[in-house]
Amino acid sequence: MEVTLLIEAMDTSFRLMEDARSQAVDLLNTAVKLTSETRDIEEKNIQAIFTGAQEAKSGFQNLVVTFLMLFAFWVLLSGKYDLFHLALGVICSLLIAYLTHDLLFANVRVGDARVIAYRFFAYIPWLLYQIITANIYVASVVLRPKQHVDPQILRFKTKLESDISWVTLANSITLTPGTITMDIRDGEFIVHALDKKVAADLNAGEMEDRIAHVFMEADHIYVQDALDVAPIFGELKRGL
Amino acid sequence: MKIVNLLVVIITGMVLAYGTMDMPDWGDPNSPASRHVSPGYISDAVEKTATPNIVTAVLADYRSYDTLGETAVIFSAGMACILLLRRKRKK
Amino acid sequence: MIQKSDDIIIKTLARILVPFIQIYALYVIMHGHYSPGGGFQGGVILAASIILLMITHGLKDTQKRMSEKTVAILSSSGVLIYAGIGVVCLILAGNYLDYSKLAKLLHVAPAHARSLGILGIEIGVGLAVMAVMFSVFFDISRGEVSQEDEDE
Amino acid sequence: MVERGEKELIIPFDIILLLFVLICAIAAITVRDLLSAVMILGAYSFFMCLIWAQMGAVDVAFTEASVSAGVGTILMVAAISKTTRRSKD
Structure with a gap:
């Protein structure tokens, strides 16, 4: 009698556990779906910020900015301000801007171009100061009677992300005496x-x-940095 | 054989060097080449062609037949390259 | 076959420099009157900029901007501009390539017309030289049809 | 008109440049590697360009720099990349 009761109780408890388990699996499933959906939406949002900014730039605006830069360069070179030469400059700059407007701003990241330009010009004096101090240091190393030259090759992973900031960093390293970028x-x-x-x-x-600051790379949250929760839920579900 | 080659080269070089002795001095205004038409170019070019760079005026205006020939030579060189080297794409 | 470069420094710097090299080349062509330069040198610099683009960004990216057909048309139209200006002078009752006769057409003083005529033929020479230099490089570096092109 | 003696040759500078031109010319025909020969020829063109500029023929110097040292070298490098890099003799 007691044995049958015990068995029934065990059965019900098992059934309850089964129900709870299936409920938990359902819950986790919905959770997985929800997180992946939200992640998709989030990714799409960030993508939209990126591509939206890029598309808006890549079209007409890009052409105009390239044209203005080229025309300023033309005026700088030409030094003639009469109508004929300015008209020639407009025609030439338009032609080149039409041909190459997707080159100059190929990988523009989110960010204000004016801020980048301002920060870049603020970066140059610091770089010059670094070059001068490094020059003095290298000269002292070389001129010291006892040689202290101890060449070494460093490898480091950079946190910069766009190609233009890589190139700026590489060229800044090469410009500073004592260090040379060999490869990226x-x-x-x-x-x-x-x-x-x-x-x-x-x-x-x-x-x-400083270069990350110049190209506004520290100011943004990227897709890669967002915590990805869906795989964790997936693991949990498989565990059940 | 090598010595003969060297001798020939040295003798040719010496003859050429001897030939340059009779050349007018560098920038000599009284040399025959700069007395024939050059004064006319130098005095007239800026006024008559409105081109401050006399070299361009001579090259592209007074001697424009020469430049036309030059361009034609370059053009035919390019055409020869296209004819000899370019192959049709296989479709 | 000239292969495109994998080095990101060269690639990025070429991408940024090419528009400025091209505007400098056009400046050299247009200001042959006032400073050293002219159609020949400017055309060569223009061709060099396109060659730089080709060896850094590869064939396909360059062909979008300047295909073989465009190059062939440009090279012949450059000579055509040059000879055509001469023929226009001939039609306006002058000698062949006598630009002062263009004054009637352009409504300027004869001296100024000669200056404009020089500008015109500089543009012609520049176009022809640019196209020919690029096409010669193009043909030398890519004589055979490569596998990549056949797939297109 | 250019007065005589107004613009003289700068003799030591000129001799140094001519010496470099000579060295480059001899090196370009002596070296076995064709790519090095082309590069030395480019350097030769640049020294010639300096000589032209120093003599006052800036247009010729510009042409030499752009055509001979620029595109000429590029075309020869392209030709070498299609053929062989070692000279046969």
Whole structure:
């Protein structure tokens, strides 16, 4: 009698557990669906910010900006301000802008071009100061009677993301005496440094931070950084 | 054989160097080449062609037949390259 | 076959520099009157900029801007502009390539007409030289049909 | 009219340039590697261009720099990439 009761109780408890399990699986399923949906929406939103900004730029506006830059360059070169030469400049700049407007701004990221230009010009004096101090240091290393040259090759993964900031960083490293960028492979810089102090300065990463600031890369949240929850739920579901 | 080649080259070079002795001095205004038409170009070109760069005026205006020939030579060189080197694409 | 470069520094810098090289080349062509330069040099610089684009960005990206057909048309139209200006002078009762006769057509003083005529033939020479230099490079570097092109 | 003696040759500078031109010319025909020969020829063109500019023929210097040192070198490099890099003799 008691045994049958026990068995019934066990059966019901098992059934309850089964129900709970199926309910949990359903819940997790909906959770997975919801998170993946929200993630899709979020991705789409961010994508829309990117592509929207790019598309708006890539069309007419891009052409106009290229035209203005080229025309300013033309006036700088020409130095003649009569109507005939200015008209020639307009025609030539329009032609070149039409041919190459997708080159100059191929990978524009989200960001205000004016802010980038302003920050870039603010970056140049700092770079010049760095070049001068590095020059003095390298000269002192070379002229010291006992040689302290200890060349080494550094590899580091950069946090910068667009090609233009990679190139700026690489050229800034090369311009600073004592360090030379040898290669960039998938965001990994290979740099030759003259000795340990120079390498330590480079590893401190101030230049990288400043370039990230110039190209407004630290100011944004990217798709890769958003926490991806759906796989965790998936794992949980498989565990049940 | 190599010595003969060297001798020939040296003798030719010496003859050429001897030939340059009779050339007028560099920038000599009284040399025959700069007395025939050059003064006319220098005095007239800016006024008559409204072109401050006399070299361009001579090249593209007074001697424009030469430049036309030059362009034709370049054009025919390009056409020869196209005819010899370009192959049709297989469809 | 000239292959395109994989180096991101070269690629990015070429992308940024090419428009400025081209506007400089046009400046050299247009200001042959006042400063050293002219159609020949400007055309060569223009061709060099397109060659730079080709060796950094590859054949397809260049052909979108300047295909073989365009190059052939440009090279012959450059010579046509040059010879055509001469013929126009001939029609206006002058000697062949006597630009001062263009004054009637353009309503300017004869001296100024000669200046404009020089500008016209500089443009012709520049076009022809640019197209020919690029097409010669194009044909030398890509004589055979490569696999990649056959797939198109 | 250009007065005699107004613009003299700068003798030491000229001699240095001519020396470099000579070195480049000899190196270009001696070297076995054709790519190096082309590069040395480009350097030769640039020294010639400096000589033209120093003599006052800026137009010729510009032509030399753009045509010979620029596109000429490019065309020869393209031709080498299609043929062979080693000279046979």
